[in-house]
Amino acid sequence: MASPHFLIMSSSFLYLFFATSSFSTSAATASGSGGGSWSLLHKTIGISAMHMQLLPTDRVIIFDRTDFGASNISLPDGKCRVDPHDTVLKEDCTAHSVEYDVTLNSIRPLMVLTDIWCSSGGLMPDGSLVQTGGYNDGERVVRVFNNSCDKCDWREIEDGLVVKRWYATNHILPDGRQIVIGGRARFSYEFFPKTLASGKAYSLPFLAQTNDLISENNLYPFVFLNTDGNLFIFANNRAILFDYSQNQVVRTFPEIPGGEPRNYPSPGSAVLLPLRIVQGKVVVVEVLICGGAPKGAYVNARNGTFDGALNSCGRIKISDPEPKWVMETMPLSRVMGDMVLLPNGDVLIINGASNGTAGWELGRNPVLNPIIYRPYNPVNSRFEVQNPSTIPRMYHSTAILLRDGRILVGGSNPHKFYNFTNVAFPTELSMEAFSPSYLDPNSSKIRPKIIFPVTQTKIQYGKPIVVQFTVQIQVNRLNRISVIMVAPSFNTHSFSMNQRLLVLDNNNTTKFVGNMTYGVNVTAPPSGRIAPSGYYMLFVVYQDVPSEGIWVVI
Ligand SMILES: *[C@@H]1O[C@H](CO)[C@@H](O)[C@H](O)[C@H]1NC(C)=O
Ligand SMILES: *[C@@H]1O[C@H](CO)[C@@H](O)[C@H](O)[C@H]1NC(C)=O
Ligand SMILES: *[C@@H]1O[C@H](CO)[C@@H](O)[C@H](O)[C@H]1NC(C)=O
Ligand SMILES: *[C@@H]1O[C@H](CO)[C@@H](O)[C@H](O)[C@H]1NC(C)=O
Ligand SMILES: *[C@@H]1O[C@H](CO)[C@@H](O)[C@H](O)[C@H]1NC(C)=O
Ligand SMILES: *[C@@H]1O[C@H](CO)[C@@H](O)[C@H](O)[C@H]1NC(C)=O
Ligand SMILES: *[C@@H]1O[C@H](CO)[C@@H](O)[C@H](O)[C@H]1NC(C)=O
Ligand SMILES: *[C@@H]1O[C@H](CO)[C@@H](O)[C@H](O)[C@H]1NC(C)=O
Ligand SMILES: *[C@@H]1O[C@H](CO)[C@@H](O)[C@H](O)[C@H]1NC(C)=O
Ligand SMILES: *[C@@H]1O[C@H](CO)[C@@H](O)[C@H](O)[C@H]1NC(C)=O
Numbered sequence: 001m002a003s004p005h006f007l008i009m010s011s012s013f014l015y016l017f018f019a020t021s022s023f024s025t026s027a028a029t030a031s032g033s034g035g036g037s038w039s040l041l042h043k044t045i046g047i048s049a050m051h052m053q054l055l056p057t058d059r060v061i062i063f064d065r066t067d068f069g070a071s072n073i074s075l076p077d078g079k080c081r082v083d084p085h086d087t088v089l090k091e092d093c094t095a096h097s098v099e100y101d102v103t104l105n106s107i108r109p110l111m112v113l114t115d116i117w118c119s120s121g122g123l124m125p126d127g128s129l130v131q132t133g134g135y136n137d138g139e140r141v142v143r144v145f146n147n148s149c150d151k152c153d154w155r156e157i158e159d160g161l162v163v164k165r166w167y168a169t170n171h172i173l174p175d176g177r178q179i180v181i182g183g184r185a186r187f188s189y190e191f192f193p194k195t196l197a198s199g200k201a202y203s204l205p206f207l208a209q210t211n212d213l214i215s216e217n218n219l220y221p222f223v224f225l226n227t228d229g230n231l232f233i234f235a236n237n238r239a240i241l242f243d244y245s246q247n248q249v250v251r252t253f254p255e256i257p258g259g260e261p262r263n264y265p266s267p268g269s270a271v272l273l274p275l276r277i278v279q280g281k282v283v284v285v286e287v288l289i290c291g292g293a294p295k296g297a298y299v300n301a302r303n304g305t306f307d308g309a310l311n312s313c314g315r316i317k318i319s320d321p322e323p324k325w326v327m328e329t330m331p332l333s334r335v336m337g338d339m340v341l342l343p344n345g346d347v348l349i350i351n352g353a354s355n356g357t358a359g360w361e362l363g364r365n366p367v368l369n370p371i372i373y374r375p376y377n378p379v380n381s382r383f384e385v386q387n388p389s390t391i392p393r394m395y396h397s398t399a400i401l402l403r404d405g406r407i408l409v410g411g412s413n414p415h416k417f418y419n420f421t422n423v424a425f426p427t428e429l430s431m432e433a434f435s436p437s438y439l440d441p442n443s444s445k446i447r448p449k450i451i452f453p454v455t456q457t458k459i460q461y462g463k464p465i466v467v468q469f470t471v472q473i474q475v476n477r478l479n480r481i482s483v484i485m486v487a488p489s490f491n492t493h494s495f496s497m498n499q500r501l502l503v504l505d506n507n508n509t510t511k512f513v514g515n516m517t518y519g520v521n522v523t524a525p526p527s528g529r530i531a532p533s534g535y536y537m538l539f540v541v542y543q544d545v546p547s548e549g550i551w552v553v554i
Contacts, residue, residue: 034384034385034386034387034437035372035384035385035386035387035436035437036370036372036386036387036434036435036436036437037387037434037435037439037440038387038388038389038390038432038433038434038435039432039433039435040430040431040432041105041408041431041432041433042105042107042430042431043429043430044072044429044430045062045073045098045100045107045410045429045430045431046071046072046073046094046095046098046107046109046429047062047063047064047071047072047073047095047096047097047098047429048064048396048410048411048412048413048418048427048428048429049062049064049397049398049410049411049431050063050064050065050117050118050396050398050411050413050492051063051064051116051119051121051131051398051490051491051492052398052399052400052408052410052411052490052491052492053121053122053123053129053131053400053488053489053490053491054102054400054401054402054403054408054488055123055127055129055145055147055488056123056127056147056456056488056535056551056553057127057147058101058102058103058402058403059099059100059101059102059147060099060100060102060400060408061097061099061110061129061145062097062098062099062100062398062410063096063097063098063110063112063116064096064097064116064117064396064411064413065096065115065116065117065135066081066083066086066092066096066112066113066114066115066116066117066138067086067087067088067115067117067135067136068088068096068417068418069088069089069092069417069418070089070092070093070094071094071095071096071418072094072418072429073094073095073098073107073109074093074094074095074109075093075094075095075109075111076108076109078093079093079111080092080093081093081111081113083113083114083137085114085115085136085137086115086136086137087136095109095110095111095112096112096116097109097110097111097112097116097154098110100408100431102402102403102404102408108151110145110153110154111153111154112143112154112156113154113156114134114136114137114138114141114143114156115134115135115136115137115138115139116131116134116138116143117134117135117136117138117166118134118135118166118167118492118493119131119132119133119134119138119165119166119168119492120132120133120165120167120168120169120170120180120220120490120492120497121170121490121497122170122171122172122178122489122490122497122498123172123487123488123490123498123534123535124172124176124178124534125172125176125532125533125534126146126534127147127534127535127553128144128145128146128147128148129144129145129147129490130142130143130144130170130178130192131143131144131145131490132160132161132165132168132170132178132180132192133161133164133165133166133168133180133183134166135166139161139164139165139166140158140159140160140161140162140163140164140165141156141157141158141159141160141161142156142157142160142161142192143155143156143157143160144157160192161180161190161192162190162194162199162200162201163183163186163188163190163201164183164186165180165182165183165186166183166184166186167182167183167184167219167220167264167493168180168181168182168183168186168220169181169182169220169221169222169223169495169497170223170490170497170498171223171224171225171231171497171498172225172487172498172532172534173191173225173244173532174225174229174527174528174529174532174533175528176528176532176533176534177191177192177193177195178191178192179191179223179231179244180192181204181207181221181223181231181233182204182207182218182219182220182221182235183219184216184219186201186207187203187204187205187206187207187208187211188201188202188203188204188207189201189202189204189244190202202244202247203247204242204247206233206235206240206242206249207221207235210235210236210237210238211236212236212261214298214299215261215265215266215296215298215299216264216265217236217237217261217263217264217265217266217298218235218236218261218263218264219263219264219265219493220263220264220267220492220493220494220495221233221234221235221263222234222235222239222262222263222269222270222287222289222495223497224270224272224287224500225500225529225532226241226285226318226319227275227282227285227319227529227530228529229243229529230242230243230244230250231243231244232272232287232318234262234263234270234287234289235263236261236262236263237255237256237258237259237260237261237262238252238253238254238255238256239252239253239287239316240252240253241253241318253316253318253323254323254324254325256289256314256325257314257325257327258310258312258327259295260292260293260294260295260310260312261292261293261294261295262289262291262292262310263292264358264493264494265298265357265358265359265362266292266293266294266297266298266335266357266358267291267292267293267335267336267337267358267493267494267495268289268290268291268292268310268334268335268337268494269289269290269291269337269338269339269349269494269495269496270287270288270289270290270339270495271287271288271339271340271341271347271496271499272285272286272287272499272500272501273286273287273288273315273347273375274341274345274375274484274501274502274503275500275501275502275503275530276503277502277503277504277505277523277525277526277530278505279505280462280505280523280526281526282319282530283319284317284319285317285318285319286315286316286317286318286319286375287315287316287318288313288314288315288339288347288373288375289313289314289315290312290313290314290330290334290337290339290349290373291309291310291311291312291313291330291333291334291335291336291337291349291352292309292310292335293307293309293310293335293356293357294307294308294310297309297335297356297357298357298359298362301356301357301359301362301363302359302362306355306356306362306363306364306365307355307356307357308333308354308355309333309334309335309352309353309354309355309356310333310334310335311329311330311331311332311333311334312327312328312329312330313327313328313329313330313373314326314327315327315328315375328379328382328383330349330371330373330383331371331383331385332354332367332369332371332385333354333367334349334352334353334354334367335352335353335354335355335356335357335358335363336351336352336353336357336358336363336394336395336397336494337349337350337351337352337367337494338350338351338352338397338398338399338491338494338495338496339496340399340400340401340407340496340499341401341486341499341500341501342372342401342405342436342438342546343401343405343484343486343501343537343539343541343546343549344438344541344544344545344546345375345376345482345484345501345503345541346372346373346374346375346436347372347373347375348370348371348372348373348386348399348407348434348436349370349371349372349373350370350393350399350407350409350434351367351370351393351397351398351399351409351412351494352366352367352393352394352397352494353365353366353367353392353394354366354367358395358493358494359395359414360395360414360415360416361414361415362395362414363394363395363414363425364424366392366393366394366425368388368389368390368391368392369385369386369387369388370385370386370389370434371383371384371385371386372384372386372436386434386436389409389432389434391412391428391430391432392412392425392428393409393410393411393412393428394412394414394425395412395413395414396411396412396413396414396493397409397410397411397412397428398410398411398491398492399434399491400488400489400491400496401486401488401489401537402433403537403548403549403550403551404548404549405435405436405438405439405539405546405548405549406433406434406435406439407433407434407435407436408431408432408433409431409432409433409434410428410430410431410432411428412425412427412428413427413428415427438544438545438546443545444472445472445473446471446472446473446542446543446545447471447542447545447546447547448469448470448471448481448518448540448541448542448545448546448547449469449470449471449547449548450467450468450469450538450539450540450547450548450550451468451469451470451517452466452467452468452469453465453466453467453550453552454550455550455551455552456550456551456552456553457550457551457552457553458552458553458554459524459552459553459554460524460554461524461525461526461527461528461531461554462523462524462525462526462527463523463524464521464522464523464524465483465504465521465522465523465524465538465552466519466521467483467519467520467521467522467538467540468513468517468518468519468520469517469518469520469540469547470515470516470517470518471516471518471542472516473516474512474516475512476512477510477512478510478512478518478542479543480542480543480544481506481510481518481520481540481541481542482503482504482506482540482541483503483504483506483520483522483538483539483540483541484501484502484503484504484538484539484541484546485501485502485504485525485531485536485537485538485539485552486499486500486501486502486536486537486539486549487499487500487501487531487532487534487535487536488535488536488537498532500531502525502530502531502536504522504523504524504525505522505523506520506521506522507521507522507523509521509522520540524554525554531554533554534553534554535551535552535553536551536552536553536554537549537550537551537552538550538551538552
């Protein structure tokens, strides 16, 4: 078995120590911390970014709720939405969904007809966004945003779901369908598109077993497709490996040490760590879960006591015959954070608060500093605190990776309505980007630039991909090159559905071609179990610095 150190440790990393007393200020910021920079892209995009999905057109579909009343952006061409079911405005001429064009930094309002609040989604193999469920008149609706046209808009499928789903999690499957799991008081799962004409919801008792009767704590379960084709499903404080095709629990994982809840309304966040493919196989599959709130925190917050968030992460090798949680301590505690896989294999933990829980008015003390976790550094040198934002991103905030390596950050609305004044954490309509330090100007001399293949190239399972790139240095052999693929994920409520990073096998083929140009031949992922069919961003990473990505479709 090859060493798991596919990525290199940074030449120097900061090990930071914080006295707990530094957290007692109203916002937890860490002074003297280093790394990364922030830029404000828009003071207002007109809505609060509660859900985000990057499309292979480099546009981001963003939406919040239809029942806030008027948003701060009008529908185009004097259009209005007439909805007798809307609880606030029966006729609404404002938009509750927008399309953000990353290249142009521009916003286009979209028309969504039914309530998409606290819903779920993911990209289909053809690159269209399928989004499911929501609230009120939207609870059984499936909506498709097909990006095959330039000015596309939402198309809604009434009764698209068998049962109503609010706070569910979706995942794309190897056969190209999406599975939709759970939701408030829904201890079942179903598929889109439906296989049977009538459709069926299959029961999943695990969701009932992990449902805390007072606080729930198992909504938006963390779901990952394991490389054996089964689903890893984590809810509240424990997980199963689940064979959805047979409706069978294949394996039960131990409870996370401490037993504290990690899902909504006490959400930490979770990632599947990078999957390294060697000779057609992934030997090690690991899940990392960080943050959350202690048991009882939700009830306490409702009663006006804002418990300190969890500062622990649990990491588990789900590929081991006897998997065990290994606990680590973050330099900052956090609830409602988002975990984003960076192209160099690091994990960014961003957004959220250090007290209270998710839910209206229930969070306190924003955590303004992201932290980076380097999974393959030695224990005790994995975390690095990053430079802070100035904008609290509390309940209903989001973060996703863009093709240029930046992280798009938006949202935060802990109120029932849009409230801009007389509240501690005003509704945020702004959008920022966080640039990890690999985008610092002084990294540009070692930043690879992909010249081949061109973007939107089709690749095939198990077949070679010939990659060429330039680096502004001339050596015979480049060490520490990796070629990786990342799936664009659907982010909401502290979880990124379908987030997946694959390190492709390059069989040590890096070669100098001439004129600062290098070649590397990699093998595409072997199967849909390892990489479900669809669009991915492909990056070349040299010494921890990623190129700009290109889109590939498998
Ligand atoms: C949104 O619109 C309201 C009403 O016009 C206005 O008071 C508020 O300042 C606007 N907020 C932002 C962030 O643009
Ligand atoms: C998107 O549009 C294309 C072209 O019209 C169509 O073939 C495809 O099925 C659509 N995708 C979905 C998920 O509806
Ligand atoms: C806290 O909340 C629970 C459930 O909402 C309630 O039963 C209890 O009375 C509350 N306790 C206090 C001290 O307010
Ligand atoms: C946040 O949690 C810490 C640790 O439990 C506690 O000391 C502090 O008083 C809390 N802050 C608020 C505003 O409740
Ligand atoms: C938010 O605004 C609504 C009216 O738009 C108001 O009824 C509500 O009290 C405000 N909420 C807070 C927390 O101030
Ligand atoms: C870039 O500069 C920062 C300090 O500003 C330093 O920490 C970092 O190591 C430098 N990176 C490279 C690749 O030289
Ligand atoms: C890997 O490289 C070796 C030679 O170094 C070659 O024999 C082998 O076929 C290559 N494997 C793949 C999958 O390209
Ligand atoms: C590539 O090279 C490294 C270091 O020289 C070696 O450990 C590894 O086994 C090689 N991998 C393959 C697939 O040949
Ligand atoms: C070398 O590559 C650069 C771009 O990286 C290009 O502008 C230049 O024309 C190339 N020179 C030769 C001799 O191919
Ligand atoms: C990649 O494969 C192609 C075709 O098999 C071959 O011509 C080329 O030399 C290989 N490049 C590298 C960097 O190994």
